Amino acid sequence: MLELSRVLGAEHVITEPEQLRVYECDGLTGHRAIPELVALPASTEEVQAVVRACHRDRIPFVARGAGTGLSGGATPLAGGVVISLARMNRILEIDLGSQRIVVEPGVANLEVTRAVANDGYFYAPDPSSQQVCTIGGNVAENSGGAHCLKNGFTVHHVTGVTLVLPDGEVVELGGKSLDPEGPDLLGLIVGSEGTLGIVTSITLRLVRSPEVVQTLLAGFETTDAAGAAVSAIVAAGVLPAALEMMDRLTIEAAELAVAPGYPAGAGAVLLVELDGVSDQVEEDAAEVERICAECGAFEIRVATNDLARALLWKGRKSAFAAMGRVATDYYVQDGVVPRTRLPAVLRRIEELSATHGLRVGNVFHAGDGNLHPLVLYDAERGETERARDLAEAILDACLDAGGSLTGEHGVGMDKACSMPRMFSERDLETFGRVRRAFDRDGLCNPGKVIPTPRLCGEVPGPYRVHPLERMGVAERL
Amino acid sequence: MLAAAHTEGRRLAIGEDLTTDGLDRILEHEAGDLTCTVEAGVRLSTLQHALADHGQRLSLDPPGDPTVGALLARNLSGPLRHRFGAPRDLVLGVTLVLADGTIASAGGKVVKNVAGYDLARLVCGSQGRLALIARVSLRLHPLPKARQTLAIETDDAGTVVRSLLGSQLQPSALDVLHPGGILVLFEGSPRAVAAQVAAAQGLVGGVEVDFGAWDVSRRRQAAALERIRFDPGLLEKTLHELRNAVVRPAAGVAYSENDMPSNRLLQGEIEKLLVERIRSELDPNGVLAA
Ligand SMILES: Cc1cc2nc3c(=O)[nH]c(=O)nc-3n(C[C@H](O)[C@H](O)[C@H](O)COP(=O)(O)OP(=O)(O)OC[C@H]3O[C@@H](n4cnc5c(N)ncnc54)[C@H](O)[C@@H]3O)c2cc1C
Numbered sequence: 054m055l056e057l058s059r060v061l062g063a064e065h066v067i068t069e070p071e072q073l074r075v076y077e078c079d080g081l082t083g084h085r086a087i088p089e090l091v092a093l094p095a096s097t098e099e100v101q102a103v104v105r106a107c108h109r110d111r112i113p114f115v116a117r118g119a120g121t122g123l124s125g126g127a128t129p130l131a132g133g134v135v136i137s138l139a140r141m142n143r144i145l146e147i148d149l150g151s152q153r154i155v156v157e158p159g160v161a162n163l164e165v166t167r168a169v170a171n172d173g174y175f176y177a178p179d180p181s182s183q184q185v186c187t188i189g190g191n192v193a194e195n196s197g198g199a200h201c202l203k204n205g206f207t208v209h210h211v212t213g214v215t216l217v218l219p220d221g222e223v224v225e226l227g228g229k230s231l232d233p234e235g236p237d238l239l240g241l242i243v244g245s246e247g248t249l250g251i252v253t254s255i256t257l258r259l260v261r262s263p264e265v266v267q268t269l270l271a272g273f274e275t276t277d278a279a280g281a282a283v284s285a286i287v288a289a290g291v292l293p294a295a296l297e298m299m300d301r302l303t304i305e306a307a308e309l310a311v312a313p314g315y316p317a318g319a320g321a322v323l324l325v326e327l328d329g330v331s332d333q334v335e336e337d338a339a340e341v342e343r344i345c346a347e348c349g350a351f352e353i354r355v356a357t358n359d360l361a362r363a364l365l366w367k368g369r370k371s372a373f374a375a376m377g378r379v380a381t382d383y384y385v386q387d388g389v390v391p392r393t394r395l396p397a398v399l400r401r402i403e404e405l406s407a408t409h410g411l412r413v414g415n416v417f418h419a420g421d422g423n424l425h426p427l428v429l430y431d432a433e434r435g436e437t438e439r440a441r442d443l444a445e446a447i448l449d450a451c452l453d454a455g456g457s458l459t460g461e462h463g464v465g466m467d468k469a470c471s472m473p474r475m476f477s478e479r480d481l482e483t484f485g486r487v488r489r490a491f492d493r494d495g496l497c498n499p500g501k502v503i504p505t506p507r508l509c510g511e512v513p514g515p516y517r518v519h520p521l522e523r524m525g526v527a528e529r530l
Numbered sequence: 531m532l533a534a535a536h537t538e539g540r541r542l543a544i545g546e547d548l549t550t551d552g553l554d555r556i557l558e559h560e561a562g563d564l565t566c567t568v569e570a571g572v573r574l575s576t577l578q579h580a581l582a583d584h585g586q587r588l589s590l591d592p593p594g595d596p597t598v599g600a601l602l603a604r605n606l607s608g609p610l611r612h613r614f615g616a617p618r619d620l621v622l623g624v625t626l627v628l629a630d631g632t633i634a635s636a637g638g639k640v641v642k643n644v645a646g647y648d649l650a651r652l653v654c655g656s657q658g659r660l661a662l663i664a665r666v667s668l669r670l671h672p673l674p675k676a677r678q679t680l681a682i683e684t685d686d687a688g689t690v691v692r693s694l695l696g697s698q699l700q701p702s703a704l705d706v707l708h709p710g711g712i713l714v715l716f717e718g719s720p721r722a723v724a725a726q727v728a729a730a731q732g733l734v735g736g737v738e739v740d741f742g743a744w745d746v747s748r749r750r751q752a753a754a755l756e757r758i759r760f761d762p763g764l765l766e767k768t769l770h771e772l773r774n775a776v777v778r779p780a781a782g783v784a785y786s787e788n789d790m791p792s793n794r795l796l797q798g799e800i801e802k803l804l805v806e807r808i809r810s811e812l813d814p815n816g817v818l819a820a
Contacts, residue, residue, distance in 0.1 A: 150763025152695065152780070195644045206642070208651070209619055224800040230759035230782025232605060235797055235805055236660060237618045240651025244644050264698040288562045290585070290672030329700055330729075333722035389640045393562035421642040422563075457643040464645055475645055476635070483626075483634035483812070484647045490807040502646065 057092055060102045065140070067091040076135045079122040084466050088115075088129035095140045097215055097223060097253040104251065105221035107134055107496060115498045116247045118159065118190030121182045123385060124465025126193065126246050126501055136251060138189050144168055145254060152259045153212060153229045158189025158252050162196075165257065174259040177204035180461070181370070192252050195244030197461040199295045199369075200326070202420040204260060206461075208243040213256035216242060219249070219497035229256055241487070246463050248498045249491040263328035266294070267338050268362045271323045271350040272316030276300050276415065279321035280396035282348035283419045286325070287392050289344060291337045295326040296420030300399075302379065303372045303416040303427070310375035313368030316352040323350075323419065324369055326362075372416040373427075380412070380429035382437075386444050388451030389460040392422045401450045402426055409443040411436060423460035424451065449474070464502045470509035472502075532662065533631030535817045542817055544658035550599050553664060556580055558639075565622060565639055567667045570599030586670045589614035591744075593752035599663040605655035608751065609703035609715065609744055612780055614671065618654040625665035626653065629813035639667040652808075659819070660812050674717035677702075678727050679743050682712040682736035688766035690734045691779045697733060699726050705747045706777035708769055708784075712736075713743055751776045754785035 058066045067073060068090045077085040089112070094100045107114045113133040120127055129135050141157035144164070148154070149172055154165060162183040165176035179198035180186055186196070192214065197206045204210075213227035227239045242249055273279040279298055286296065299307070301320045307313055315322050325341050327334045342353055356362040376383050390398045399415065402424075406413040414427040426447050430440035448458060448471065458468050458475050472481060484503055491497070500508050535542050542548045550571035559566040561584040568577060574588070575595045581587050590601060591608035600606070602624070607616045614620065623637030626649065636649035650667075653660055684690050687706045694704060694714065703715035714736070716726040727738065754776065760768040762782040769777065774787040797805070813819070 148761070148763050150692075151761050151782070153762070195648075197642060201642075205615075205619070208648070209615065218800075218804070222800050224804060225798055226801065228759070229761040229763070231611075232607070232616055232655075232781060232783055233759070233797070234655065235801070236656040236808070237605070237651045237654045238801065238804065240618050240648055240654065244648050261696070261698060284562055287564060290675075292671075330698065330718075330722055330726055332725040333718050336719050336722060389638075389642050391560060391563045391565070391640055393560060418642070422640055423642045455638075456640050457638045458645045460640075460642040461644060468645070472646065475638075479632050480634045480636065480646070483628065483632065483649070484636070486811040487647050487649065487652070487808060490804070490811045 056106060057090070057103060061092060061094055061099055065093040065095070067093070076117065076120070076129060076137070079120045079125060079127040081123055081125040081128070081465065081467050084125040084128045086129050086131040088135045089132045091135040091137055093137050093140050097217065100136060100217045100251055100253050101221050101223055103134070103136055104217050104219065108220050108494065111494060111496065113496045113499050116189065116193070116251045118187030119161070119185045121186045122190060122194060122463065122465060123387070124459070124463040124467040126463055126465035126498070128466055130499060138187065141253065148229065149174065149259070151229045152261070153256050154259055155254060155256050156188050157254055158187055158192070160188050162186050162188060162191055169259055173262050175262055176257060177201070177210055177260045178207045181373070188255050188257070189252050192243050192255055193245065193247040194461065194463045197418065197423070199297055199418060202296055202418070203292050203294045203328070208240060210258045211239060211243050211255060212258055214239065214242060214252045215254040216250040216252055219492035219494070227256065246465060246498065246502050248488060248502055250497065265331045265334050266326065266328045266362070267334050268356040268365050269325045269338065269341055269345070270315070270354045270365045271325070271345040272319035272352040273321045273323065273348070273350050274319070276321040276399045277396045278349040279323050280399055280419070282323055282345050282350065283395055284393050285344045285348060286341055287420065289340060291340055293325050293341070293420060294328040295324065296418070297324040297369055298322070298415070298417055298419035299369060299372060300415040302412060302414040303375070304368065306375035306379045306414065307368035307372050309378040311367055311371040313364065313371070315368050324365060369416065376414060376427055376429065381431045381433070382440070383430070384428045384440055384444050386424065386426045386428065386447050387459045387462040388424050388426070388448050388456055390422045390424065390451050390454040390456040392420070394454040395419065395422060398424070398450055398454050402447055405443060405446045405450065409439055409446070411440055411443055413443070413447070418460070421460070422456065466501055466508070469500070469502060469504045472504050532627055532629055532817060536630040536815050539815055540817065541819060544603070544662055544818065545600065548662065550597060550662070550664070557665070559584065561586060564670045564672070565641065565667060566670060567639055567665065568598055569665055570597060570663045572598050574598065574601060581670060582673060585673050587673050588620065588668055589671045590617060590620065591748070593748040598666050602654050602663055602666060603656055603658045608748055609705050609713070611778055612704045613700070613702040616654070618651045620669045621650045621654065621666060622669055623667040624650040624653060624663055626661040627664050628661045629815065629817035633664070637667065641669055660809055661818070676720040676723045677715060677717045677741065678723050679739050679741055680714040680716070680727055680730055680736045681739040681743060682714070682734055683710060684712060685710060687712055687769055691765060693733055694730065695780060699730055703744070704779060706769070706779060707747060707750065708772055708775045708777055713747060715744070747776055750787065751785045754787050756786045756790050758784050758786055758790055760784065
């Protein structure tokens with residue numbers, strides 16, 4: 054403690070119980086623990102010093118970005134150390150000639166695009182939390198966003214990192230060029246949820262802004278019909294920049310909250326965004342319109358300018374926040390299914406919703422099969438347990454369809470105990486071996502990703518309002 | 531076989547002592563999902579034929595005809611790397627056989643998935659030293675309806691490349707055949723391809739050539755002595771140092787047909803140590819140590 058104060062400066066080491074409380078959880082507020090102290094280093098060397106001290110004294114530590122994670126990834130261990138990267142928020146280098154940018158981990162996602170937008174570039178992965186979530190957190194979670202269908206996820210856009218290993222050594226992986234020699238350690242690090250080390254600088258690809266962008270909104274009577282349109286669009290070889298779906302419940306909630314004026318009576322809307330060279334976009338847009346009409350769309354709107362586009366996106370972007378209008382509590386699930394199975398799985402979710410007697414709203418990244426079912430419940434009426442059962446049953450339906458436990462929110466603490474439903478004991482044991490190669494002493498974000506008996510005896514709590522939301526810093530876009 | 535070698539303390543080299551030639555089935559091709567799952571011994575050409583029947587492809591075109599396992603283990607790519615990436619960008623999941631015989635899977639067969647460690651990417655470029663790759667799930671793309679190649683002769687490749695990369699054109703491939711030549715591939719609908727070619731010509735000139743031009747690029751890549759990496763922004767300087775080479779400017783990768791004074795591929799010491807630690811966790815007896 055004294056040692057850290059000397060290295061970081063006393064004001065950058067937090068030990069006051071009141072202040073520590075800010076760090077007790079991330080966006081998954083059901084898991085909480087008070088850390089022993091929070092360190093706020095300002096450089097790779099300072100991160101290294103903190104990690105070395107933890108390593109020497111065998112104290113567990115966890116990195117923290119903006120704390121918007123939805124799987125309990127940044128939840129501390131009681132008595133452990135939180136290493137907040139909040140002060141490492143500088144853009145280190147913009148290299149347009151290489152189409153790269155080098156940033157510290159605490160830089161907010163949207164800041165990257167802001168820094169290069171005037172030059173005609175953008176940073177492609179766009180999680181809905183992009184105003185606040187950090188690049189370090191994005192790297193740890195391999196975050197996605199509405200516009201990742203065509204351009205890929207975080208892992209496709211990170212070309213290099215500086216990583217402080219759990220024993221305090223520093224390693225540089227990749228750089229501005231691609232395809233480094235040897236096993237793809239960078240690919241392993243991205244998405245490893247802060248369990249293999251702490252990332253202290255990141256080199257990202259910048260993407261040239263497209264010539265044209267065109268956005269379509271199609272209203273359908275049922276999610277079945279909209280789901281069929283998704284499959285048909287993918288099968289036709291059209292690759293939209295974004296392909297998002299909302300169902301009746303989430304449309305109704307959005308209308309109550311921000312009145313986007315979506316097609317009246319729609320049981321589902323599809324939002325399709327196409328970008329690229331103009332002739333291709335024109336042809337693809339015509340194809341998408343034709344497919345939607347064939348699949349039973351009763352209304353199609355097209356936006357070609359920014360204002361009209363913002364209007365079409367308004368309902369989608371407000372969907373999560375809007376759920377507060379129709380339910381007191383909700384739980385967000387993050388399962389993935391093969392795109393051809395979307396209609397079947399959506400039907401299954403409807404059945405499960407009926408048998409559990411709880412409503413489920415669906416607003417999700419349809420183009421890559423990533424569902425975000427929102428299980429609505431009222432904790433005060435004792436529905437918590439049932440909501441959790443329903444959420445689990447939905448995950449099982451995704452896995453039965455050949456999908457995944459999580460498409461972008463990560464395993465963290467939340468789903469560690471569900472991992473055996475997707476992976477065998479051998480698979481998990483192999484993950485454990487890889488982890489040991491990095492963290493022999495089990496100090497780096499322990500208890501996350503891989504199930505442990507200690508952890509899996511406990512029961513997670515429900516979603517509650519995230520401290521950042523309460524503070525008005527972030528909203529559930 | 532691996533388990534036996536593990537207990538007996540023997541060494542095996544994947545591709546030599548142990549091949550995946552028998553593992554040559556295409557297990558699943560979900561055309562509607564644009565994904566497939568194959569055994570690692572399938573030849574790339576065999577897979578591409580099967581996919582083409584459904585109007586799809588794996589967007590990797592390295593020289594030669596490697597098995598899918600070798601494609602991953604050696605992280606091979608060709609001209610299409612420009613737009614579609616390397617194997618690590620298209621792999622969705624793997625099943626591995628570790629040196630002690632443990633069969634372990636990671637990833638999945640869906641295009642989006644963050645559950646568990648990404649061992650599918652980890653084994654890309656592992657040269658068969660970490661584990662045997664037995665089964666692979668891959669992301670596919672539709673075959674383009676049309677394609678056209680533009681060839682540009684220039685002694686100022688740097689400027690041509692810069693104006694192409696700085697434009698809003700979206701080529702599928704862009705190779706500098708150093709010295710003197712540049713190839714650009716456009717794919718898509720016939721109308722959009724024609725428009726892109728015309729726009730590119732307006733920008734940098736050039737003539738349309740046969741698709742076979744890319745075979746030249748691939749042949750030269752295969753014959754290269756060395757692969758080097760460079761910051762894409764330092765293309766001009768790099769070209770200056772190279773004599774004959776195939777250069778992928780956006781990736782910052784060049785296949786040099788001459789010896790280079792300094793090999794810039796070297797891994798750092800700590801990275802090597804890290805790889806060694808992973809290797810010894812996965813293969814403590816050094817069966818695959820080669
Ligand atoms: C309203 C809302 C909307 C969201 N929308 C999306 C979405 O569309 N797509 C999506 O993918 N996610 C979404 N998320 C989830 C979340 O925003 C992302 O996971 C994000 O990447 C987390 O970033 P963070 O900075 O908040 O990280 P934190 O929550 O602070 O940390 C997340 C994990 O990263 C680790 N970590 C943080 N920094 C580092 C570092 N420098 N080195 C190593 N490990 C580190 C932590 O230990 C933790 O395990 C949403 C969350 C909210 C609250």
